[in-house]
Amino acid sequence: MAGVCCKCPVSLSAFKRSLSVAPRGCGSAPRSLAPSWRLGERGPHEAARPASVLRAASFYQHTASPSVSCQESMRETLRTCYVYLNQTSRSFAAVIQALDGELRHAVCIFYLVLRALDTVEDDMSIPLDKKVPMLNDFHTYLYRDEWRFTESQEKDRRVLEDFPTISLEFRNLAHEYRDVISDICHRMGVGMAEFLEKRVGSMKDWDQYCHYVAGLVGIGLSRLFSASQLEEPEVGQDTELANSMGLFLQKTNIIRDYLEDTQEGRVFWPQEAWSQFAARVEDFARPENLESALSCLNLLVTDALRHVPDVIAYLSRLRNQSVFNFCAIPQVMAIATLSSCFNNPMVFQGVVKIRKGQAVTLMMDATNMRAVQTIIAQYSQEILHKVSLSDPSRDKTLSILAVIQEKSALSQSSLPSRTHLSPMYLSAAMLLAALSWQYLSTTAAQVQGTGDAHGQ
Numbered sequence: 347m348a349g350v351c352c353k354c355p356v357s358l359s360a361f362k363r364s365l366s367v368a369p370r371g372c373g374s375a376p377r378s379l380a381p382s383w384r385l386g387e388r389g390p391h392e393a394a395r396p397a398s399v400l401r402a403a404s405f406y407q408h409t410a411s412p413s414v415s416c417q418e419s420m421r422e423t424l425r426t427c428y429v430y431l432n433q434t435s436r437s438f439a440a441v442i443q444a445l446d447g448e449l450r451h452a453v454c455i456f457y458l459v460l461r462a463l464d465t466v467e468d469d470m471s472i473p474l475d476k477k478v479p480m481l482n483d484f485h486t487y488l489y490r491d492e493w494r495f496t497e498s499q500e501k502d503r504r505v506l507e508d509f510p511t512i513s514l515e516f517r518n519l520a521h522e523y524r525d526v527i528s529d530i531c532h533r534m535g536v537g538m539a540e541f542l543e544k545r546v547g548s549m550k551d552w553d554q555y556c557h558y559v560a561g562l563v564g565i566g567l568s569r570l571f572s573a574s575q576l577e578e579p580e581v582g583q584d585t586e587l588a589n590s591m592g593l594f595l596q597k598t599n600i601i602r603d604y605l606e607d608t609q610e611g612r613v614f615w616p617q618e619a620w621s622q623f624a625a626r627v628e629d630f631a632r633p634e635n636l637e638s639a640l641s642c643l644n645l646l647v648t649d650a651l652r653h654v655p656d657v658i659a660y661l662s663r664l665r666n667q668s669v670f671n672f673c674a675i676p677q678v679m680a681i682a683t684l685s686s687c688f689n690n691p692m693v694f695q696g697v698v699k700i701r702k703g704q705a706v707t708l709m710m711d712a713t714n715m716r717a718v719q720t721i722i723a724q725y726s727q728e729i730l731h732k733v734s735l736s737d738p739s740r741d742k743t744l745s746i747l748a749v750i751q752e753k754s755a756l757s758q759s760s761l762p763s764r765t766h767l768s769p770m771y772l773s774a775a776m777l778l779a780a781l782s783w784q785y786l787s788t789t790a791a792q793v794q795g796t797g798d799a800h801g802q
Contacts, residue, residue: 421518423511427454430512434461434502441675446668449574451515452523453672456566458512459488459531462505467538471499474542481539485532488513488524522573530566534558545617549649552616556596557589564592567673576666590656591673597650598680601643604693605631619645631694639694641738647688647729648743654681654722655753662715674712678721682708685725689732723754 420428431454432439442453463484466477480495487493487509495506505512516524537558546555565588572582582588600607600614607614608628620627622645623638630639657677664670682700692698700708711717730747733740 421515424451424515424518426508426511427458427515430458430505430508434458434505441672444668445672446576446666447574448520448523449570449576449669452519452527452570452574453567455512455516455519455523456527456530456570458505459516459527460534460563461502462509462512463531463535463538465498465500465502465506466495467542469498469500469503472497478539478542481535481542484535485528488516488528488531520573523570526566526569526573530562530569534562537562546614547617549616549618552597552618552649553593556593556600560592560596561589562592564588564590571664571666571669576669577664581660581663584660587656587660590653591660591677594650594653594657595676595680597646597653598683598687601646601650602683602687602693602698604643605696615642615646619649636691636694640689640691643687643693644689644733644737644743645739647684648739648746650684651726651729651743651746651750654726654746654750658719658722658750658753661718667713670715671713674718675709678708678712678718679705681722681725685728688729689734689737719754723751726750726754 428439428443431442435442435457438457442457443450445453463481466472466480466484469477472480490513492510493513494509498506516527519527537555541555541558544551546552565585568577568584568588568591569582571577572579604615608631613627615627617627620630620642623642624630624635629635630642661670661674661677664673679700682704683698686698686700687693690698708721712721726747730744733743733747737743
């Protein structure tokens with residue numbers, strides 16, 4: 347589960363750019379939401395940890411059978427939903443399937459519902475007079491047994507064509523989960539419709555847009571965490587912190603994807619920022635405008651960094667290991683990505699990415715709060731060393747970095763004496779999820795093959 351600015355000629359990718367963050371090339375989600383679940387797909391050092399990876403693979407060999415058994419015990423329609431999850435999310439699907447208990451199914455369905463909504467929004471073949479009512483009313487389709495949409499031209503159109511399977515599993519969820527998913531779907535659809543013909547001009551507009559496509563995802567997930575009783579009620583009630591979780595990821599994606607977006611004719615950077623340094627945002631790609639381009643880039647990175655103290659506060663509240671992993675990994679990927687982007691000319695010339703080895707290291711390390719704080723402090727220090735004396739945003743950048751360092755130190759010193767599981771927990775879970783994907787994909791292919799044979 348996607349970001350843009352004005353979505354006049356182009357669609358908002360809510361899920362494609364929101365809550366994700368796996369390095370590109372590692373099975374990244376397509377360029378659309380689901381919800382905003384995609385960040386770290388690009389980013390820093392190739393410091394893979396072969397020994398750790400091998401240990402994880404060894405553990406995976408001993409625990410693969412229970413995962414397959416669990417998948418076999420599912421209803422056929424639920425199993426199909428996980429097939430769609432893996433087809434449309436790939437890297438993020440593994441972290442969803444590592445969640446505990448019934449929360450796993452609720453988040454899977456939440457993702458697919460928002461992916462379907464995002465697919466409608468992204469499909470430029472749907473005329474506005476048809477698309478706007480669909481976005482506004484999409485949440486009502488969850489309670490219509492046979493509603494489906496077969497006219498989409500988008501890559502992920504299968505989630506619309508077989509929406510009855512997804513909506514059926516939605517209705518099979520406990521009402522606490524249904525209420526959250528329906529409410530977020532409604533609010534996101536209304537926000538998407540609003541930005542179809544509205545440009546993101548001010549920084550306030552940028553916050554509002556990112557709220558619709560990513561902040562609402564963070565709020566919805568937090569409410570699901572609390573509804574599952576795996577987390578305390580305050581996690582779902584504090585919408586300000588949850589919103590910041592989504593905004594931090596969304597803004598990082600928008601910043602990182604400057605070149606790709608502008609080459610495709612899409613403008614996601616807010617006009618209030620870029621107009622200070624250029625007549626057109628596309629002008630930043632010209633070598634002669636590099637100094638102005640870096641000034642705008644650093645301004646936006648600084649704006650994104652102001653959400654980090656809220657991220658620290660949010661993660662410090664989490665108690666369930668699987669939920670912590672689910673939330674922490676995208677956030678550390680995000681700050682690593684921002685560190686790579688800060689004052690980096692390559693943002694305007696190519697692709698800035700954190701390499702696969704670094705992504706593996708971050709995923710394996712970010713399994714407890716102390717480790718996450720160390721990672722955040724490390725990358726904020728890296729950014730600090732890149733701040734130039736002539737940068738127009740220098741004072742603001744130094745100020746927010748000082749706050750982040752202070753919050754990191756305070757959070758670490760006040761942490762309760764609780765212990766999160768070993769990094770092996772997440773590694774094994776994600777490998778098991780990958781096996782499940784292979785199993786489900788094989789099952790789906792066999793079912794398709796059988797259907798074709800019968801048809802003949």
